[in-house]
Amino acid sequence: MTRHIRPGRTQAARRGGRQGAEWPVRGAHGAHDAPVLRAVGLSRLYGRDETLVRAVDEVDLDVPEGQTLAVTGPSGCGKSTLLQLLGGLDRPSSGEVWLGGQRVDRLAERALARLRRRAIGFVFQDFHLMDELTAAENIELPALLAGASPRTARVRTAALLERTGLADRARRLPSELSGGQRQRVAIARALVNEPLVVLADEPTGNLDSAATHDVLRLFDELRAAGQTLVVVTHDERVAATADRVVSLRDGALADDTRLGAGGGTSRLGALLDWEN
Numbered sequence: 001m002t003r004h005i006r007p008g009r010t011q012a013a014r015r016g017g018r019q020g021a022e023w024p025v026r027g028a029h030g031a032h033d034a035p036v037l038r039a040v041g042l043s044r045l046y047g048r049d050e051t052l053v054r055a056v057d058e059v060d061l062d063v064p065e066g067q068t069l070a071v072t073g074p075s076g077c078g079k080s081t082l083l084q085l086l087g088g089l090d091r092p093s094s095g096e097v098w099l100g101g102q103r104v105d106r107l108a109e110r111a112l113a114r115l116r117r118r119a120i121g122f123v124f125q126d127f128h129l130m131d132e133l134t135a136a137e138n139i140e141l142p143a144l145l146a147g148a149s150p151r152t153a154r155v156r157t158a159a160l161l162e163r164t165g166l167a168d169r170a171r172r173l174p175s176e177l178s179g180g181q182r183q184r185v186a187i188a189r190a191l192v193n194e195p196l197v198v199l200a201d202e203p204t205g206n207l208d209s210a211a212t213h214d215v216l217r218l219f220d221e222l223r224a225a226g227q228t229l230v231v232v233t234h235d236e237r238v239a240a241t242a243d244r245v246v247s248l249r250d251g252a253l254a255d256d257t258r259l260g261a262g263g264g265t266s267r268l269g270a271l272l273d274w275e276n
């Protein structure tokens with residue numbers, strides 16, 4: 001496996017329209033190679049004494065803007081816990097989380113909720129869609145909650161439905177969609193507020209191989225567009241499409257590998273060639 005560090009890509013160009021957005025703003029953290037997401041001495045302990053579990057143990061991690069990072073490791077090694085700490089869904093026992101150059105682990109609950117809505121897109125294994133809302137409404141909702149006008153929310157949703165190949169499924173309920181289509185709705189929803197970072201926990205864990213390819217194709221497109229992406233996965237095929245793979249053992253970083261750029265072709269393309 002080739003190992004080299006690719007220069008960070010910038011999202012500044014395609015983000016020109018984000019004026020008026022509230023903090024945190026892309027690029028607000030200075031140089032383009034500054035990490036968009038950073039963990040410093042991050043730990044999350046559960047229980048105490050003989051029941052103490054170090055779910056995340058002194059993790060230092062910098063994710064530069066535009067990087068696709070896969071987090072792997074055996075069941076119970078702390079992947080989901082780490083992702084939840086990075087996304088402000090859980091609070092660390094000690095250590096720091098920085099997003100867009102701003103320390104976020106000590107924010108008050110309301111500020112943290114606002115931050116999650118505006119700056120982070122979550123994708124989960126079991127989709128977490130609202131059953132009673134259509135595909136389009138599921139995508140629109142977080143935009144409306146973040147303060148977008150109904151018109152803006154509609155326009156962004158239409159573009160995302162198109163981008164995820166779901167334009168003809170806009171009015172379907174989740175129960176009327178396949179697993180792969182549901183996950184594409186969830187990815188579109190994660191993107192609707194143009195997040196600084198997309199965090200995905202086993203996004204292909206419930207999908208068959210065709211649907212997994214659809215999701216990987218989308219991730220590949222996000223990568224090409226410079227979206228910062230952190231994906232927790234057991235699936236080597238998913239990890240192989242990342243720029244960088246870190247593995248966890250007992251809550252601690254055990255390995256950190258930069259994957260090669262693949263000679264100009266997309267990594268997914270190379271992967272599909274390899275499968276054939």
Ligand SMILES: Nc1ncnc2c1ncn2[C@@H]1O[C@H](COP(=O)(O)OP(=O)(O)OP(=O)(O)O)[C@@H](O)[C@H]1O
Nearest residue numbers: 046047053054055074075076077078079080081082
């Ligand atoms: N709420 C909790 N209370 C106590 N222990 C917990 C809690 N949540 C997680 N843990 C423990 O923390 C450790 C890490 O769990 P985590 O869910 O992060 O692992 P994971 O790597 O995501 O596993 P998997 O691949 O099975 O999803 C495990 O030992 C787990 O039992």
Ligand SMILES: [Mg+2]
Nearest residue numbers: 079080081201
């Ligand atoms: Mg997990």
